[in-house]
Amino acid sequence: MHNSEDKVERPDWLEAELADTLDEDYELELSEPALSEEIRKIYRKSHPPSIPRIDYFRALLALQAELIKLQDWVAYQKEKVVVIFEGRDSAGKGGVIKRITQRLNPRIARVVALPAPSDREKTQWYFQRYVPHLPAGGEIVLFDRSWYNRSGVERVMGFATEDQVKQFFHDVPEFERMLVRSGVRLVKYWFSITDEEQQMRFLMRIHDPLKQWKLSPMDLQSRVRWENYTKAKEETFARTNIPEAPWYIVEGNDKKRARLNCIDHLLTQIPYEDVPHEEITLPDRVFNPDYERKVLPPELYVPSKY
Template sequence: MSLHNTSEHDSIDTRALMQRIANDLLDSYDEELELEIEDRHVDGAGAPMPADRAARQQYFRELFRLQGELVKLQDWVQHNRQKLVILFEGRDAAGKGGVIKRITQRLNPRVARVAALPAPNDRERTQWYFQRYVAHLPAAGEMVLFDRSWYNRAGVERVMGFCTDEEYEEFFRSVPEFEKMLVRSGIRLVKYWFSITDEEQHLRFLGRIHDPLKQWKLSPMDLESRVRWEAYTKAKEIMLDRTHIPEAPWWVVQAVDKKKARLNCIAHLLSQLPYQELPRPAVLLPARVRHPEYLRHPLPADMYVPEIY
């Protein structure tokens, strides 16, 4: 191949890569549009539309339907005093946070809360390994979504050398018994692993580098995970093999397509629970009580937020 042809091929590859990054950024901006689109008619007027636009409308339509079911699930959990724990694990940039956001987007934060624990501090490192996670487990009528969990020991801690071989093996001896104990106590435990390819993670990291709104998501540990891709793969395979138990099996979500992964995960979660829609009593808005002697005192103008928009 001539030098000219090689240069032209590299230019085409670069343009294709930049287009993929742009598409990924557009997808991330769609996330911020969903709350607005909810109040609009997603059905078109019957006129033909581009395939990508039709697919996006179908995605939103299905997402809103599933979120409506999640509200029913929330009511069932609260009414029947259920205790639900959902674990989300996967490689960096696999989309765990995106699906957690879609699940909790319409729910009551007093019922459905997210536990995203930072690295343990010096005191926590001396505790029983599971102790800091136990503090976040749900009471009756609650659901907790763990954005990463006690499986940090089987993943990042193992790969990065943050735990000893003895601590690693003790984790695998303990975690099946720990999860069986949770299930026996009445907690419903669902575990998801989000799976993406090497190429897709590379693309998403590039997207974060080029998106100032997402650069905070890219940590030194994320960058190191690229170097140690194969070590993380081996750690994942061992983890799934040794902790896939009947009482708390793993479910793998194909997450290269983020939108499909969100819908598939939510639909599967709903299928795992015998929830039912609860009848809601009619709500009557009472009339405001007015008293002739009531006077509203004006606030000083300098207390108001400037209306610059």
């Protein structure tokens, strides 16, 4: 089981993996867009130096190695794990989800990010559209936003009535207790950023063509209704922070630290252990002396432009 207080050794495989995959991680980390110099100055002023990049990658790879052990244990023991990620728009939920799933088996660990409900779904029991996505034995499900949409965006934007919100607060603790009683391990994270940090991240998205798709009309309205979202968040914590499924707040202004802290904490919430593995050996290739490989027509090949 992962212990965040243990001194993490740096085995040879970790250094080799670090060298081999640095480009892939750099690609994910190239998040600073082509900002105007003015915005860049403001951003640097409000962000003291974060963890050195190489130290961040070393820590991330060590944590991802533990996540693989967790995944193997979940599959072996037929455990059911649900992790909920909530928070304001641009708080960093997607970033940590990417790092959690980056090296995991998508058949075991999957992400659920549901769109707005259809007209049919609006007439269903509120939790009904989430239930089909819950894990079976041996699965990990990460909810990128969840049933807490009702007490958050739906409430603030007026998509849910006060009676519906009241019913939600009445139902959700028992719904989550039912999940826990059924054997689901439920972990809930709220990513917290400051008003100024959200404003800066929105400005970055506006000025970066590669990130403008992340901005929706709802996101822009969340700036206007910042205080309403704050009140909704506070009531959500007060009404749904139950012993069976407590909330954990991740301070998200520093993206790198938020990712590492969240993954480290998640590993402490599940009592995983090493599990037996069959030894893997590569079988000999069978050669048929009568086989001749056919020459395929060149138009079948993707052009080598790079």
